[in-house]
Amino acid sequence: RSPGWAAFVPDEVIVVQLYSRDVGDGTPLVLLHAFPLSSAMWLAQREALAERFRVVTPDLRGFGGSPLGTAEPSVDVMADDVAALLDAKGIDRAVVGGLSMGGYVTLAFCRRHPDRVLGAVLADTKATADTETARADRLRIAERLEADKTVDVLLEGLLPRLVGPTTMRQRALIYGRVRGLVQSAPASAAAWAQRAMAARPDALETLAGLHAPALIVHGAEDEITTEDDARAMAEALPNAELTLVPRSGHLPPVEQPQLFNEAVGEFVAALGRTIR
Numbered sequence: 001r002s003p004g005w006a007a008f009v010p011d012e013v014i015v016v017q018l019y020s021r022d023v024g025d026g027t028p029l030v031l032l033h034a035f036p037l038s039s040a041m042w043l044a045q046r047e048a049l050a051e052r053f054r055v056v057t058p059d060l061r062g063f064g065g066s067p068l069g070t071a072e073p074s075v076d077v078m079a080d081d082v083a084a085l086l087d088a089k090g091i092d093r094a095v096v097g098g099l100s101m102g103g104y105v106t107l108a109f110c111r112r113h114p115d116r117v118l119g120a121v122l123a124d125t126k127a128t129a130d131t132e133t134a135r136a137d138r139l140r141i142a143e144r145l146e147a148d149k150t151v152d153v154l155l156e157g158l159l160p161r162l163v164g165p166t167t168m169r170q171r172a173l174i175y176g177r178v179r180g181l182v183q184s185a186p187a188s189a190a191a192w193a194q195r196a197m198a199a200r201p202d203a204l205e206t207l208a209g210l211h212a213p214a215l216i217v218h219g220a221e222d223e224i225t226t227e228d229d230a231r232a233m234a235e236a237l238p239n240a241e242l243t244l245v246p247r248s249g250h251l252p253p254v255e256q257p258q259l260f261n262e263a264v265g266e267f268v269a270a271l272g273r274t275i276r
């Protein structure tokens with residue numbers, strides 16, 4: 001980018017064009033992936049749910065096929081990227097859902113674009129901001145990612161906690177798949193996303209003001225977010241239901257896809273009936 005052109009860039013969020021996989025017809029269901037994965041994590045949802053809905057799974061900026069762009073790290077920027085993607089696809093309103101980091105982006109989307117939310121799915125995520133310790137940890141990890149230029153720090157610290165003990169014991173192939181996804185994350189995108197998550201605000205007020213129905217999903221063996229986090233979101237929301245997924249850790253759509261798809265499928269189908 002030439003300095004002359006940069007001088008004309010307005011001081012506002014500059015969205016990037018997200019790569020997304022978009023399959024099926026009907027009520028649009030947008031699913032936002034966890035950190036540091038990509039839209040590849042939603043394979044089983046695209047396969048099963050696209051028989052009934054239009055399933056749109058973007059790669060958040062820097063991950064998968066999407067460029068990182070030049071904006072300062074922020075979940076608001078990520079949410080605006082998703083809104084721009086919906087504009088480009090001619091989708092006015094959608095059921096927007098996300099897991100963990102994707103949930104933080106969903107919460108930012110609900111705050112910034114509430115009129116576009118037909119319903120929200122919040123899986124293994126939380127509405128509270130980071131504690132000081134958690135924020136400091138993220139910034140330390142971001143620095144290490146930038147220094148190493150590899151995701152080794154995530155393979156050591158985060159990967160073993162991404163799936164639950166049942167998956168670890170009984171389904172080694174799933175663990176291998178998640179490992180592959182973590183390994184393919186660019187270190188620069190992972191560092192940017194850590195800084196974005198560290199800066200995210202508390203979202204309990206956003207939930208209290210959300211009029212659209214919400215589905216909270218939580219893996220019973222999740223060690224990264226807790227059942228208390230899930231219950232706090234359900235209690236803050238005016239209109240929410242909570243589903244606990246047994247034998248799953250942090251990634252129910254990958255670890256127990258059938259149970260996850262049943263819960264989300266029922267939720268979106270019920271919304272689809274009310275908007276017709």
Ligand code: MLT
Binds near residue numbers: 036099100197224250
């Ligand atoms: C994720 O799964 O997206 C991350 O673990 C979220 C986080 O670091 O808070």
